[in-house]
Amino acid sequence: MSRSSTKFDMKKVQNSELVTLTYGALVAQMIKDMDTTEDVNKQLERLGYNMGIRLIEDFLAKTGSGRCLDLKDTADKIQTAFKMYLGVQPNVANWSAAGDEFSFILDTNPLTDLVEIPEDLKNLKYCNLICGAIRGALEMVQLEVQSWIVQDQLKGDQNTEIRVKFIRRLEDAMPAGED
Amino acid sequence: MTEDTLFELLHSEVVHYALQNDERSNQDEDLSIIEYIGFSVGYRIIERLTKDMSRFKDELDTMKFICTDFWSAVYKKQIDNLRTNHQGVYVLQDNSFRFLTKISNGKQYLEAASKYVAFTCGVIRGSLSNLNISCLVTAEVQNMPSCKFHIQVQRT
Numbered sequence: 001m002s003r004s005s006t007k008f009d010m011k012k013v014q015n016s017e018l019v020t021l022t023y024g025a026l027v028a029q030m031i032k033d034m035d036t037t038e039d040v041n042k043q044l045e046r047l048g049y050n051m052g053i054r055l056i057e058d059f060l061a062k063t064g065s066g067r068c069l070d071l072k073d074t075a076d077k078i079q080t081a082f083k084m085y086l087g088v089q090p091n092v093a094n095w096s097a098a099g100d101e102f103s104f105i106l107d108t109n110p111l112t113d114l115v116e117i118p119e120d121l122k123n124l125k126y127c128n129l130i131c132g133a134i135r136g137a138l139e140m141v142q143l144e145v146q147s148w149i150v151q152d153q154l155k156g157d158q159n160t161e162i163r164v165k166f167i168r169r170l171e172d173a174m175p176a177g178e179d
Numbered sequence: 180m181t182e183d184t185l186f187e188l189l190h191s192e193v194v195h196y197a198l199q200n201d202e203r204s205n206q207d208e209d210l211s212i213i214e215y216i217g218f219s220v221g222y223r224i225i226e227r228l229t230k231d232m233s234r235f236k237d238e239l240d241t242m243k244f245i246c247t248d249f250w251s252a253v254y255k256k257q258i259d260n261l262r263t264n265h266q267g268v269y270v271l272q273d274n275s276f277r278f279l280t281k282i283s284n285g286k287q288y289l290e291a292a293s294k295y296v297a298f299t300c301g302v303i304r305g306s307l308s309n310l311n312i313s314c315l316v317t318a319e320v321q322n323m324p325s326c327k328f329h330i331q332v333q334r335t
Contacts, residue, residue, distance in 0.1 A: 018186055018253060
């Protein structure tokens with residue numbers, strides 16, 4: 001095959017795979033560094049959080065979207081963000097009766113392409129990065145949420161399900177003595 | 180491109196993680212973790228990039244591939260200048276290196292630059308290593324955001 005004909009393939013390869021591979025290498029390194037899987041999970045969430053608080057700026061700048069009217073609106077926007085950054089569109093489903101909890105259901109997850117979890121790391125929450133990113137991003141727009149993984153394809157589930165629970169709206173805290 | 184942002188953020192988290200995690204040892208140690216992560220990425224990605232390609236003619240041909248196709252796949256642009264002494268030393272110059280363009284251009288953060296090029300040194304070393312060229316890669320930043328990568332091929 002001539003070299004020029006592979007150029008198009010390369011464009012496709014690069015984006016998601018670069019992230020996937022880098023993330024994979026990082027997770028592997030963390031597992032080596034830390035004693036318990038629990039610590040790794042925590043660290044991954046933390047990492048996602050750090051990315052989320054920056055990612056939201058990028059998201060707002062690129063989409064120019066305004067305030068969300070309700071949590072449904074927020075869910076839709078996060079759905080758009082999934083599409084933008086990971087190239088997959090999850091379904092929003094499983095709303096709780098009170099309307100303060102919902103799930104993203106991903107059929108495919110580019111982050112876990114090429115990934116297999118060995119038997120002894122069954123507790124590893126490989127996708128905790130996404131949970132962290134959601135929490136970080138929403139915190140920057142004054143929403144405190146909890147996010148966790150319910151189902152994981154890496155552990156043999158049909159889909160990957162990420163649960164988001166609304167905790168409260170954050171108020172701007174005024175520095176002391178500035179009324 | 181939006182996915183690019185994700186990669187850049189992830190990269191800075193890699194740097195952040197490797198450095199925060201290390202009060203006990205010196206700075207060389209820190210960078211070696213980043214470099215190693217880069218190595219694993221390079222080692223794997225090159226396999227996926229070259230799987231449908233014909234064999235490279237020689238070392239120089241391989242380097243050219245790294246400078247053009249490989250670089251634009253990973254860093255969105257080609258290497259601006261490739262120099263070699265034909266004895267196993269290659270110097271790749273990128274005048275606007277992706278991970279440095281987001282950092283202020285002056286001299287102020289020059290010292291911090293080494294953190295942000297270590298990953299790429301690893302990527303180059305990993306890729307070449309998978310193509311059966313074992314080498315040493317070092318980076319040199321004199322003026323942000325341009326960066327020179329020195330590749331020293333090791334022959335035994």
